[in-house]
Each structure stands twice: as structure tokens, then as C-alpha cells.
Amino acid sequence: MTARSKRRAVVVGASVAGVSAVEALRDGGFEGDVILVGAEAHMPYDRPPLSKQLLAGAWDTEQVMLRPAARYSELDVELRLGVSATSLDVSARAINLDNGEALRYDRLLIATGANPRLPGFVRPLEGVHLLRTLGEALGLRSALLRRPRVVVIGAGFIGSEVAATARGMGCEVTVLEALASPMAQALGAAVGEKLGRLHSEHGVVVVCNATVAGLVGDGVVEAVQLEDGSRVPADVVIVGTGVSPATAWLEGAGLAVSDGVECDQFCRAAPHVYAAGDVARWAQSTGKSVRVEHWTNAVEQGRHAAHNLIASLHGLTQRPYAPTPYFWSDQHGRKIHFVGWSSSEAEILALDETRIVVLYARDERLCGALTLDAPRALAMLRPLVAREAPLADARATVAAAGPARRPIPMENGVSPQPHRLVG
Amino acid sequence: MRVRADQRKCQAYANCILAAPDVFDLDDASGKVVVLEETPTDERRAAVQEAVRNCPTQAITVDAETRHVA
Ligand SMILES: Cc1cc2nc3c(=O)[nH]c(=O)nc-3n(C[C@H](O)[C@H](O)[C@H](O)COP(=O)(O)OP(=O)(O)OC[C@H]3O[C@@H](n4cnc5c(N)ncnc54)[C@H](O)[C@@H]3O)c2cc1C
Numbered sequence A: 001m002t003a004r005s006k007r008r009a010v011v012v013g014a015s016v017a018g019v020s021a022v023e024a025l026r027d028g029g030f031e032g033d034v035i036l037v038g039a040e041a042h043m044p045y046d047r048p049p050l051s052k053q054l055l056a057g058a059w060d061t062e063q064v065m066l067r068p069a070a071r072y073s074e075l076d077v078e079l080r081l082g083v084s085a086t087s088l089d090v091s092a093r094a095i096n097l098d099n100g101e102a103l104r105y106d107r108l109l110i111a112t113g114a115n116p117r118l119p120g121f122v123r124p125l126e127g128v129h130l131l132r133t134l135g136e137a138l139g140l141r142s143a144l145l146r147r148p149r150v151v152v153i154g155a156g157f158i159g160s161e162v163a164a165t166a167r168g169m170g171c172e173v174t175v176l177e178a179l180a181s182p183m184a185q186a187l188g189a190a191v192g193e194k195l196g197r198l199h200s201e202h203g204v205v206v207v208c209n210a211t212v213a214g215l216v217g218d219g220v221v222e223a224v225q226l227e228d229g230s231r232v233p234a235d236v237v238i239v240g241t242g243v244s245p246a247t248a249w250l251e252g253a254g255l256a257v258s259d260g261v262e263c264d265q266f267c268r269a270a271p272h273v274y275a276a277g278d279v280a281r282w283a284q285s286t287g288k289s290v291r292v293e294h295w296t297n298a299v300e301q302g303r304h305a306a307h308n309l310i311a312s313l314h315g316l317t318q319r320p321y322a323p324t325p326y327f328w329s330d331q332h333g334r335k336i337h338f339v340g341w342s343s344s345e346a347e348i349l350a351l352d353e354t355r356i357v358v359l360y361a362r363d364e365r366l367c368g369a370l371t372l373d374a375p376r377a378l379a380m381l382r383p384l385v386a387r388e389a390p391l392a393d394a395r396a397t398v399a400a401a402g403p404a405r406r407p408i409p410m411e412n413g414v415s416p417q418p419h420r421l422v423g
Numbered sequence B: 001m002r003v004r005a006d007q008r009k010c011q012a013y014a015n016c017i018l019a020a021p022d023v024f025d026l027d028d029a030s031g032k033v034v035v036l037e038e039t040p041t042d043e044r045r046a047a048v049q050e051a052v053r054n055c056p057t058q059a060i061t062v063d064a065e066t067r068h069v070a
């Protein structure tokens, strides 16, 4: 009895995945000690509002907190905030903290997330911003309030959202993208081009195929220098060139780390070590390994890893993690939702003037779907994505979901796909 | 189980619809969440619980008081 209650689960990383894991540990009946270690001094907070409501000023700091403070005492979790884990010793079942302390664990859950990737041209000039933490979001917000000329480097999701929010705040905004269209990597060129047009419609200048050579300025940023010799003047530069998993502290731990902590299909990195969220890479049943940088994955994987952790303590069967990933993004007041995996076979269907559905397929089978302002259609497609339904079934579902359907005309012949009429 | 949604907290992310389309919708006028079925049947329980977890603003709550013993 006592041995059981003395068991200790340590969760490293106090954000979406870590907090979800702690809740699942208690939901799942874990009665031992739970310690949540987080490098940031703030109470655990949420990131999606940092580029949306908080940046725009619609929300204050209180509103981005993940849970009310009282929730953590309810959960009976010991918070160690403002403390970083610096190393892990798997054989000793202990982590070291930057305050000199060593913490032993019976089970460890790694949820250290990701940090912005910094391209080589970034220098510490005033006016150059990143956006991952609450502090960075507040700093960027006060800079944007001065209505500066804004240049966003990288038209991924975060870059695109920041551009939209800054534009909404009345700033002059230019987005520089190295690829041929925004969000091309995640969604394919045709869809990226379509979404990129949302920016132009709202007065954001999008420059694609732009290779940044460097930042111009002495102490304070003045412009972004492009490889083709042109310069884009800027008072504020936001670097949004993606993130890399926060695994530096795991060096020498004996875990397999390669663009994320490598886990088996049970979210297990080693016999007593689990990982979840942006930091975790896991093996799918096909043998291919994946890593997902989205909020709902952090929630679901955090919970899943916690449940398997509990099962391992009781010698019960652990369940494989096989999600259908999902994310959303808000840009210029429009709602983008995506479920599954994208592919090069993208078919764009119009529900009406403004709402679209994109079907992604592999060998005529549905592997993913995206909607613009049509969450209900996506909800109907989600089970089809999960079972990789024939594309024809997906088309029929879309046909049943919306009223008038027309093909979307694509400019510049960018779309590689014929536009099919449904219904 | 009884489902409640707090419209003041709702930010219209629509994650709840994705999890449980039979139980949640967005109101066309306000853009906020509406509960289509306040006392969903037990087979919707898992879907509703997913909606509760995946609502980024914790706008959805479920009362356990009427929990059925399956
Ligand atoms: C501005 C912004 C907007 C976003 N918008 C969306 C969106 O609209 N939709 C969507 O699906 N996703 C969005 N995301 C992505 C989503 O927020 C992430 O997928 C999610 O935060 C991942 O959660 P996580 O807990 O795995 O990692 P993180 O949120 O990165 O948290 C990891 C935590 O671990 C801490 N940590 C790191 N190393 C250590 C250490 N050694 N010791 C102790 N603590 C450590 C970090 O300080 C951090 O607090 C957005 C992200 C950002 C930055």
C-alpha cells in the first residue's frame, strides 16, 4: 500500500501536453506523487491565443492561463515552475534540475515542446521578434501598438496568423516566404496559394520565392535584405521559420533523439520514460515515424502517454497511439480547420462563394481534409479520413454537406489538379 | 450526463463540432457554440468528453450527476 502511494511521476514541461498528462494521471487513478517541472516562471498558459486574442489585445494575460490556479491544488500536483531540467539519467531514474536538485522518478513524462528555429541571418537587433512565449507575445504586442512597418519572415501558420493580427491592428505588413506559396509545406502549393490570397485581400503584401540574405541595421533593425538585392524596410521583423523540438537537455541520456524524442507506438521512449506533444516523435503502425506540432495532439498524446504510464505500473496492456491529427488556424477572421495528413493529391471544392473544402488523397483514398469556414463539413469528413475512405465517398459527403458547389478558379495555373464539380 | 456550454468563454474554434457534431453547433448569428443535445445518450459520451478536452477555452462542461451505469 505505502509503496504504491509513494510512487512518483515526474512530468517535465508545463504547457499543453504536460498539464493534460497531469490531469490524465489523476483521472486515471494515479495516487502517487506528481511533480510538474516547467522552465517558465508563469503558471502554465496556452499558446494559440498568443498570435490571436492576446496579440490583438482582446484578451489579457489571465485569459491565456491553461487552468485556474486552484486546479493544481485540486489535482494535488507539485509545481516546480521557473526550473529547467538539465539532464536525464535513465538508469538511475533521475533528472537533474538547474537549481542543483536531482529528482528521482518511477515514471517520467517528457513534454518539453519546441523552440523557434533561428536562421543564420538573425542577429540580436532591436525590433526583431520571435513568438513562442507569453513574454514574447506581450513584447510584440507593445511594438505593434506603435503601428510599425512589419515584416514577417516565414508564411507558416504562426507567421500567417501574426501577419493577419498585425494587419488587423492597422500595421503595414509584408510576409516573406521562401517557397512558392504560403503554408505550401503543410498544405501543398495550390491550397497555400488560395490561403495566400486571403492575405492579399486584406492588404497584407505576400512575397513568395523570397530568400532572405540578412537583416539591415545597427542596433535597431531597418530592413530585411533579400538575396535578389532588394530591401524591404521594416521597424518590426518577426521570425516565423518554424520550431525544433526542445531536446538539448536529453543529450547523453541514452534516448534516441532525432528531430524529437523517438518513441514506440505506446509513446514510450524507454521502459520508464514517456514523451508527448511537440517534442515527441512516434512510430506509426506502418513503421513510419511522425511528429506533430499541434495543440490537440499535445492534449491527446499527453493524456494517452499518461494512461499508458499508469498501465505500465499495474502490468496492464498499453494501447498504441494512433490519432487522426487535427488543427485549426484563424486568419483575417476566417477559420481554417485541418484533419489527417496532407498529400500532393489535393482536390479543392467550393461550398459557396467563400467556403471551401480540400480533400487530400493517396491512391484515391482520403488521407486528409481541410476546410475554410466549414467546420461541419470537416466533422463529417473526419471519420472518412480515419478509415481512409475512397475519394468518391468523400466527394459524396461534401456534396451532402453544402448547398451550391462550384469549382474554384485558380490563378496562374498553380493548381496541379483538375477542379471537379461535385454533386 | 448533462452538457453545458458557456457562450462567454467560447471563441468559436469549432473543435467541439469536430469531436461531437451531433451535440454541438455554432450559432449562425452569434458565431458561438450551441448545444444541440443537452442530455446526449451514453454512446456519445466519449465524443462529448473529447469535445470537453479539445475546447481550447474550457467552455464546455459535463455534469456527471446523471451518470448511467452501463
Ligand atoms: C503563437 C502560437 C500560436 C499557435 N496556434 C495554434 C493553433 O491555432 N492551432 C494549433 O493546433 N496549434 C497552435 N500552436 C501550436 C501549439 O501551441 C503547440 O503545438 C503546443 O503548445 C504544444 O504543446 P507542448 O506542451 O507539447 O509544448 P510547448 O507548448 O512548447 O510547451 C513546452 C514547455 O516545456 C518547457 N520546457 C522546455 N524545456 C524544458 C526543460 N528542459 N525543463 C523544464 N521545462 C522545459 C517550455 O518552457 C514550455 O513551457 C501555436 C503555437 C504558437 C507558438
Ligand code: SF4
Residues within 6 Å of the ligand: B005, B009, B010, B011, B012, B013, B014, B015, B016, B017, B024, B032, B033, B054, B055, B056, B057, B058, B059, B060
Ligand atoms: S470548441 Fe470551445 S471555443 Fe470552440 S466552438 Fe466549441 S465551445 Fe466554442
